[in-house]
Each structure stands twice: as C-alpha cells, then as structure tokens.
C-alpha cells in the first residue's frame with residue numbers, strides 16, 4: 001500500500017464536500033471585521049472555504065451559511081463585494 005502524503009482537508013461551505021485545502025478558496029473575516037475573499041489563504045481572521053465553483057459560492061452566500069461560518073452578519077453589500085472579488089480572482 002502506497003503511503004499518502006497528508007494533505008489538509010477542509011469542507012466546502014457550499015456543497016459540504018471535503019476537499020484538499022489547496023483546491024478551495026478561503027473567505028475570511030479579518031480582525032477588523034472586514035469580510036473578503038482570501039486567495040492566498042493566509043489572511044488573519046476566521047475563515048471558511050468554498051470550492052472554486054460559482055455554484056458553491058452562491059450556495060455559501062445564500063441563507064445564513066456564511067453568517068454561521070464566520071460568526072457575523074453578512075450584508076448584501078459584503079456579499080456583492082465577495083462576488084466581485086471572486087470574478088477578479090477567477091480571471
């Protein structure tokens with residue numbers, strides 16, 4: 001049996017599938033309470049992860065999922081900002 005390298009795994013907030021951390025996109029609430037996309041995965045703060053798929057992003061932004069994951073209210077403006085950052089990140 002081949003030994004597998006241990007890869008950190010996170011659950012996608014959208015589809016709840018487990019994926020290697022490297023495959024996922026992080027959304028973070030910074031210590032300044034700013035909510036943003038964190039493509040580097042290194043920003044300080046409480047983070048959550050979604051697959052690099054718009055479906056998963058939309059699922060994560062719907063209802064109170066993001067709010068629960070980040071333990072903070074997320075306004076429509078903040079959601080729009082995340083979508084914009086997402087679009088830029090995908091290019």
Ligand SMILES: [Zn+2]
Nearest residue numbers: 012015051056
């Ligand atoms: Zn997903």
